[in-house]
Amino acid sequence: MTPFRNKRLIILLGSFIILVALIGFSIRGDRKLTLPEQFVKDTVGFVQMVVDKPTQYVISFIDSIQNMRNMYEENRRLKARLDGYLSVSQKVADLEAENKELREVLGKTDEKKLSDFTPIQATVIARNPDQWNDYVIINRGETDGIKVNMAVMTAQGLIGRIKSVSQFTSTVQLLSDGSRTNRISAAIQGDERISGLIKGYAEKGNYLLFTSIPSDTEIKKGQIVATSGLSGVFPSNLVIGTVEKVEEADFGLTQTAYVKPAADFYNINHVIVVERLAPSGDTGGASE
Amino acid sequence: MKRIFLLPLLFLFLLIFEGSFVLLLPASVMRSDIILVPHIMFIALLFMAAYYNPKTAIYYAIVCGFLYELVYVEIIGSYALAFPLIVYLFNLVMKVLHPHLLIVAFFAVLANILMEYYRYGFILLVQGTTMTHHMFFTQRLIPTILLNIVFLIICSYFFKKLFSRLKAAEEEM
Numbered sequence: 141m142t143p144f145r146n147k148r149l150i151i152l153l154g155s156f157i158i159l160v161a162l163i164g165f166s167i168r169g170d171r172k173l174t175l176p177e178q179f180v181k182d183t184v185g186f187v188q189m190v191v192d193k194p195t196q197y198v199i200s201f202i203d204s205i206q207n208m209r210n211m212y213e214e215n216r217r218l219k220a221r222l223d224g225y226l227s228v229s230q231k232v233a234d235l236e237a238e239n240k241e242l243r244e245v246l247g248k249t250d251e252k253k254l255s256d257f258t259p260i261q262a263t264v265i266a267r268n269p270d271q272w273n274d275y276v277i278i279n280r281g282e283t284d285g286i287k288v289n290m291a292v293m294t295a296q297g298l299i300g301r302i303k304s305v306s307q308f309t310s311t312v313q314l315l316s317d318g319s320r321t322n323r324i325s326a327a328i329q330g331d332e333r334i335s336g337l338i339k340g341y342a343e344k345g346n347y348l349l350f351t352s353i354p355s356d357t358e359i360k361k362g363q364i365v366a367t368s369g370l371s372g373v374f375p376s377n378l379v380i381g382t383v384e385k386v387e388e389a390d391f392g393l394t395q396t397a398y399v400k401p402a403a404d405f406y407n408i409n410h411v412i413v414v415e416r417l418a419p420s421g422d423t424g425g426a427s428e
Numbered sequence: 429m430k431r432i433f434l435l436p437l438l439f440l441f442l443l444i445f446e447g448s449f450v451l452l453l454p455a456s457v458m459r460s461d462i463i464l465v466p467h468i469m470f471i472a473l474l475f476m477a478a479y480y481n482p483k484t485a486i487y488y489a490i491v492c493g494f495l496y497e498l499v500y501v502e503i504i505g506s507y508a509l510a511f512p513l514i515v516y517l518f519n520l521v522m523k524v525l526h527p528h529l530l531i532v533a534f535f536a537v538l539a540n541i542l543m544e545y546y547r548y549g550f551i552l553l554v555q556g557t558t559m560t561h562h563m564f565f566t567q568r569l570i571p572t573i574l575l576n577i578v579f580l581i582i583c584s585y586f587f588k589k590l591f592s593r594l595k596a597a598e599e600e601m
């Protein structure tokens with residue numbers, strides 16, 4: 141009887157110690173995935189990709205049914221927005237040509253601009269069911285050129301960063317994730333450039349918190365917030381959202397702007413992983 | 429030959445279903461405050477423990493817990509401990525009770541509640557979250573348990589039949 145009881149206890153304690161060690165090992169935010177982890181993720185990811193095709197059909201079918209209900213209203217809204225499109229498009233083409241000309245004058249034609257990037261298309265194959273963390277799994281991995289900390293966006297705006305990479309799949313950490321290392325260096329282009337940090341997400345009202353803005357700068361509602369490119373990790377000019385309201389923080393030393401994200405964090409199907417082309421400085425660490 | 433692969437394939441399929449489940453939810457549900465978490469793989473493990481073989485169920489629970497964490501959560505250890513632990517407690521309870529479908533379903537719901545509380549406690553301690561108990565209870569626990577009750581209603585009869593048939597087939601051999 142006694143040796144039997146002791147053996148059970150030893151197994152229990154031993155496995156407890158092993159598990160705590162595993163938790164301690166795996167909780168570090170910026171570690172590279174070990175080979176067995178990559179193997180498991182790729183295997184499950186492969187089956188997920190196979191299941192993904194019919195799932196996509198179901199999703200788009202449900203979506204189109206829902207869209208049909210709102211079609212008239214949406215059409216009206218889109219027509220109003222389209223009116224100014226041609227003139228903005230012309231202005232952008234004009235500015236780009238002028239920019240290119242000026243760069244040639246300065247002799248800087250070889251350098252990559254801070255906003256240049258190579259897009260890598262990907263589809264979402266799974267989402268973290270646990271929902272304590274907002275992670276999304278995409279079907280591109282190291283063999284497709286994905287590296288940790290690359291920016292991920294949809295056609296509407298920035299949605300997150302690559303958190304971990306295995307050979308054929310990667311995990312994206314969304315902007316709405318509550319992790320403490322989820323920081324993005326952002327800027328508003330107004331009369332003068334206003335830089336700050338996106339430092340959190342308010343579930344209530346779906347706002348990103350754009351903090352550490354000096355309190356003497358004036359921020360208006362509707363200004364576009366984009367990445368600044370100063371971190372060395374993301375390219376610049378990726379749209380994050382628009383300003384909704386501004387509040388004082390830190391007893392009046394700084395301001396915090398509540399930013400409405402341009403992208404929808406819940407209806408993510410096709411994403412673009414962004415590989416920055418401009419050289420980055422020697423910035424280490426996982427956060428921006 | 430086919431029999432050996434049936435159970436691992438089933439759990440693999442359920443694992444993948446949980447990952448795609450959140451993608452299939454309509455966006456309006458996702459945008460509202462309530463959080464729906466599928467636990468169907470865990471429910472299948474509990475039914476396996478009740479109707480097939482309690483000891484094998486614990487081994488499967490360890491493997492499934494690890495897989496779940498490796499693929500989705502990336503903090504290995506919390507689910508890997510919770511799955512076998514709760515299956516073990518469930519076994520202790522089932523040893524004294526007759527495995528009637530309603531009883532198993534009732535204790536499966538209790539096990540789910542225990543699992544959610546465990547996970548909440550773990551996240552509070554290790555990762556830090558701003559979710560108060562009141563928010564957790566109303567926004568996450570109640571909707572998730574309701575969702576899993578729906579899963580139970582849909583799948584419990586099927587699971588019972590499946591595992592009873594497997595057990596009967598094994599006893600014949």
